[in-house]
Amino acid sequence: MPHYKLYYANGxxxxxxxxxxxxxxxxxxxxIRFGDxxxxxxxxxxxxxxxxxxxxxDGERFGQNASIARYLANAFNLGGATDLxxxxxxxxxxxxxxxxxxxxxxxxxxxxxxxxxxxxxxxxDNTVEFYGKLEEQVSGENTFLKSGLSWADIVxxxxxxxxxxxxxxxxxxxxxxxxxxxxxxxxxxxHIKNWISKRPVTQF
Amino acid sequence: xxxxxxxxGKGxxxxxxxxxxxxxxxxxxxxIRFGDxxxxxxxxxxxxYGKMPFLEVDGQRFGQSACIARFLAxxFGLAGKTDLxxxxxxxxxxxxxxxxxxxxxxxxxEKDEERKANIKKDLITNTAEMYKKLEEQAEGDNTFLKSGLSWADVCxxxxxxxxxxxxFDxxxxxxxxxxxxxxxxxxxxxHIKNWIAKRPESxx
Numbered sequence: 545m546p547h548y549k550l551y552y553a554n555g556x557x558x559x560x561x562x563x564x565x566x567x568x569x570x571x572x573x574x575x576i577r578f579g580d581x582x583x584x585x586x587x588x589x590x591x592x593x594x595x596x597x598x599x600x601x602d603g604e605r606f607g608q609n610a611s612i613a614r615y616l617a618n619a620f621n622l623g624g625a626t627d628l629x630x631x632x633x634x635x636x637x638x639x640x641x642x643x644x645x646x647x648x649x650x651x652x653x654x655x656x657x658x659x660x661x662x663x664x665x666x667x668x669d670n671t672v673e674f675y676g677k678l679e680e681q682v683s684g685e686n687t688f689l690k691s692g693l694s695w696a697d698i699v700x701x702x703x704x705x706x707x708x709x710x711x712x713x714x715x716x717x718x719x720x721x722x723x724x725x726x727x728x729x730x731x732x733x734x735h736i737k738n739w740i741s742k743r744p745v746t747q748f
Numbered sequence: 749x750x751x752x753x754x755x756x757g758k759g760x761x762x763x764x765x766x767x768x769x770x771x772x773x774x775x776x777x778x779x780i781r782f783g784d785x786x787x788x789x790x791x792x793x794x795x796x797y798g799k800m801p802f803l804e805v806d807g808q809r810f811g812q813s814a815c816i817a818r819f820l821a822x823x824f825g826l827a828g829k830t831d832l833x834x835x836x837x838x839x840x841x842x843x844x845x846x847x848x849x850x851x852x853x854x855x856x857x858e859k860d861e862e863r864k865a866n867i868k869k870d871l872i873t874n875t876a877e878m879y880k881k882l883e884e885q886a887e888g889d890n891t892f893l894k895s896g897l898s899w900a901d902v903c904x905x906x907x908x909x910x911x912x913x914x915x916f917d918x919x920x921x922x923x924x925x926x927x928x929x930x931x932x933x934x935x936x937x938x939h940i941k942n943w944i945a946k947r948p949e950s951x952x
Contacts (some may be wrong), residue, residue: 568878575811579781592839592881592884592885593839593843593847593878593881601832604832606835606836606839607839607843608831608838608839608842608843608846610842611838611839611841611842614835614836615831615832615834615835615838618831619831623794627819627822627823627879628805628808628810628819630819631805631810631816631819632810633819634811634812634814634815634818634819635796635797635811635812635815637813637815638812638814639797639811642845642846642850643797643799646850646853647815655769673798674797676797678799679797681796685923700887726826
């Protein structure tokens with residue numbers, strides 16, 4: 545078994561997706577969190593891409609949160625059962641991270657309250673539109689993939705519950721019943737529940 | 749062999765990366781381009797995620813440009829030889845798409861000329877900065893991966909030559925000699941040269 549170290553901030557943010565995958569696989573890893581005791585400024589120059597999270601595997605470091613998560617998903621048999629399923633799962637991740645998250649993140653980069661309100665509405669409308677598209681992608685009973693639980697479900701759960709959460713107008717999931725089933729299925733997972741109950745409580 | 753149909757606009761844009769991969773592998777595919785004869789408006793509603801490009805594999809459709817390219821790269825042996833190489837290549841694609849290319853969107857969305865000029869300045873600075881990070885990722889002699897040519901090289905070539913091109917102040921590659929070798933290696937590839945020579949001329 546490789547030795548894993550995940551380096552991120554003391555929060556869920558872009559690190560939590562990998563943490564959920566480690567939890568599902570019940571795979572040991574060092575959950576390293578930057579803060580007062582471990583300063584990010586000291587690591588930034590040598591971090592891959594100068595960013596966090598990064599994953600250290602047997603001493604070798606790799607960056608980019610989606611790439612890290614894809615690697616772990618594949619290692620833990622959560623990537624999809626066939627190449628076409630992996631392509632489908634990948635598409636779900638990219639929709640969330642590129643089509644949806646980009647407008648959500650834009651809100652946090654603006655301080656002017658009036659501009660913020662406009663961007664917030666755009667983020668909400670955009671998210672609702674793409675939830676409709678994601679609904680079309682659900683092939684399983686309560687999972688994106690026919691073969692069962694995959695990281696696509698976790699990424700969606702992570703977006704809806706941790707990233708979008710209650711920062712914006714609540715999204716009514718009744719127009720997207722399959723997405724609701726996907727979220728409920730992840731939320732009921734014993735390993736996910738255990739992780740959520742024991743992880744550090746953080747603001748983001 | 750599966751039957752492939754790539755659907756995109758008449759230009760290079762987000763479709764060209766996949767076209768380069770088909771070319772390198774000399775894999776036959778239908779290069780379908782929306783325009784006056786084939787209206788995008790008629791296909792948008794049923795397109796995966798309502799966007800282009802999308803790839804049809806034996807009749808099944810998949811969206812998201814990077815995911816499509818990753819799938820093809822894996823089919824064509826251009827994704828990396830080991831799981832860790834694939835992780836590394838993935839990180840490079842993510843850096844190019846998320847850390848560099850995504851910032852260009854804000855330029856196209858901005859209408860105010862003064863703000864546009866400022867955004868342009870930041871873009872060039874950011875791109876040069878990320879090129880240094882990408883330089884650190886290059887492990888082969890003239891390829892990102894030790895094992896040889898991969899889609900990471902093609903993706904970088906596509907960004908530097910097609911997206912960035914001559915639209916902005918030239919980035920001096922003398923600072924990043926490995927990146928220069930990567931570009932030259934892709935540019936010298938016979939299949940890439942043949943494709944560039946015969947592909948339709950387009951504005952973007």
